[in-house]
Amino acid sequence: TVIILDFGSQYTQLIARRVRELGVYCEILPYSAKIEEIAARAPKGLIFSGGPASVYRAESPRPPKGWQELRVPVLGICYGLQVMVEELGGEVEAAPAREYGRARLRVVADDSPLFKGLPREFDVWMSHGDRVRRVPPGGRVTATTDEALNAIEDLSNCLFGVQFHPEVAHTAHGRDLLRNFVIDICQARADWSPAAVIGAQVERIREAVGERGRAICALSGGVDSAVAAALVHQAIGERQTCIFVDTGLLRDGERERVEDWFKNRLRLNLRTVAAGDRFLERLQGVIDPELKRRLIGHLFIEIFEEEARRIGGAEFLVQGTLYPDVIESVSVRGPSAVIKTHHNVGGLPERLNLRLLEPLRELFKDEVRAVGRELGLPEELLGRHPFPGPGLAVRIIGEVTEERVRILRAADRILEEEIRRAGLYDELWQAFAVLLPVSTVGVMGDERTYERVLAVRAVTSVDGMTADWARLPHEVLAEISRRLVAEVRGINRVVYDISSKPPSTIEWE
Numbered sequence: 001t002v003i004i005l006d007f008g009s010q011y012t013q014l015i016a017r018r019v020r021e022l023g024v025y026c027e028i029l030p031y032s033a034k035i036e037e038i039a040a041r042a043p044k045g046l047i048f049s050g051g052p053a054s055v056y057r058a059e060s061p062r063p064p065k066g067w068q069e070l071r072v073p074v075l076g077i078c079y080g081l082q083v084m085v086e087e088l089g090g091e092v093e094a095a096p097a098r099e100y101g102r103a104r105l106r107v108v109a110d111d112s113p114l115f116k117g118l119p120r121e122f123d124v125w126m127s128h129g130d131r132v133r134r135v136p137p138g139g140r141v142t143a144t145t146d147e148a149l150n151a152i153e154d155l156s157n158c159l160f161g162v163q164f165h166p167e168v169a170h171t172a173h174g175r176d177l178l179r180n181f182v183i184d185i186c187q188a189r190a191d192w193s194p195a196a197v198i199g200a201q202v203e204r205i206r207e208a209v210g211e212r213g214r215a216i217c218a219l220s221g222g223v224d225s226a227v228a229a230a231l232v233h234q235a236i237g238e239r240q241t242c243i244f245v246d247t248g249l250l251r252d253g254e255r256e257r258v259e260d261w262f263k264n265r266l267r268l269n270l271r272t273v274a275a276g277d278r279f280l281e282r283l284q285g286v287i288d289p290e291l292k293r294r295l296i297g298h299l300f301i302e303i304f305e306e307e308a309r310r311i312g313g314a315e316f317l318v319q320g321t322l323y324p325d326v327i328e329s330v331s332v333r334g335p336s337a338v339i340k341t342h343h344n345v346g347g348l349p350e351r352l353n354l355r356l357l358e359p360l361r362e363l364f365k366d367e368v369r370a371v372g373r374e375l376g377l378p379e380e381l382l383g384r385h386p387f388p389g390p391g392l393a394v395r396i397i398g399e400v401t402e403e404r405v406r407i408l409r410a411a412d413r414i415l416e417e418e419i420r421r422a423g424l425y426d427e428l429w430q431a432f433a434v435l436l437p438v439s440t441v442g443v444m445g446d447e448r449t450y451e452r453v454l455a456v457r458a459v460t461s462v463d464g465m466t467a468d469w470a471r472l473p474h475e476v477l478a479e480i481s482r483r484l485v486a487e488v489r490g491i492n493r494v495v496y497d498i499s500s501k502p503p504s505t506i507e508w509e
């Protein structure tokens, strides 16, 4: 294990992903973690992340007392380097000019193990306003840029620091540097693989559930719940029952697809609940997006609860919680505002007196896909675009009615077909249609029409946190628009959403 201490950098998760890509298990802990908590994990090394603070300010975040006594190699990145320098008796000051973006790095210590095998000059990515003024006793400079010293090390204590960000893609040789640290210097074992994860989780699930215990799982059709269910299936087979709630707000053919994947191919114990009417009824007259989300969330829980009681006898609830949801995010600037209430089954375990099984709690999304692949889940399922829990309801602006769901579902199918036909599906984070509560005048076959406007949204993104609107080829947009108006009754105009996130969000509600 390698422990990453988070000082609030936007790149902390990226560091963890890079380390995992090397096949080494790592965990992120907040900088305020107790030293015993760190020691209990017997780490082979520590990484101090970057962060927005300045070390010379009062109350700047510091690593827990006693970190040096752990006697393991430490790599400080950006703020992590600066905080290390301060702790070791060096000095950090505000730089005359902030350094952002690309810089040319020159390695000046030929025998530095951190830079072993790397070119003596390469481009690195910087983002900082402070710099090291005095190297702590025992330390030496190992690399510089035009502006200042950029990397230092204290070999006798196995301490390393870099001012640039080796974890970002723009830094050439960043991966090699991290490999030098994690594999050569820390000597961490590279035994983290999908097969190893499955083996360990299956064992853990069996141990938790015992010989006779039973579990239930809410399948959504998305990647996370699918992989979680498949893992639990591997461990306890028929003793897991999966519940799939057809909210009536799903994509065209979704119910059949889910039944085919999970019941026919993966042989999971699957129960489908048809609840479209109940959702439509509950949504009558509702326009406010947050109210919509809450009502759908509550009804989903009600239905799941009914079904769980009907099945009876389960003590465990399977959930596809991922690592990014678990990491206690370090906030140096106060709590963030609620933008959208996300759909989840929070609160269920207490009400049903269920214990949680979360076999994906330690995984990033790309690792979940790799585990799913190893478990034999269909590629079509693993590669699908995200779909919001509240479904098509948050893509129908205004009141949700049966007719509007019909229109949007037909439009969504055509859009996906055309995106796939153009070979763009895998390049996009999401592509979907939004039905607007606006009618406009059109002309079709010499007749005046007065019908709805449909918005098309396609975005690229790495993690859904930020996104850019996709520059779809005009011919593709033309064909999408042509087919939508020709084939979906009720639409006579198509517009393309050209907003990025931020300031917009991906979904419209």
Ligand code: XMP
Pocket (backbone or CB within 6 Å): 340, 341, 342, 343, 386, 387, 388, 389, 390, 430, 464, 465, 501, 504, 505, 506, 507, 508, 509
């Ligand atoms: P926004 O609209 O917040 O969406 O920019 C970011 C990503 O999250 C998806 N999304 C949801 N996913 N339950 C989910 O599981 C939800 O309630 C939900 N709402 C939005 C959205 O599709 C996008 O990928």
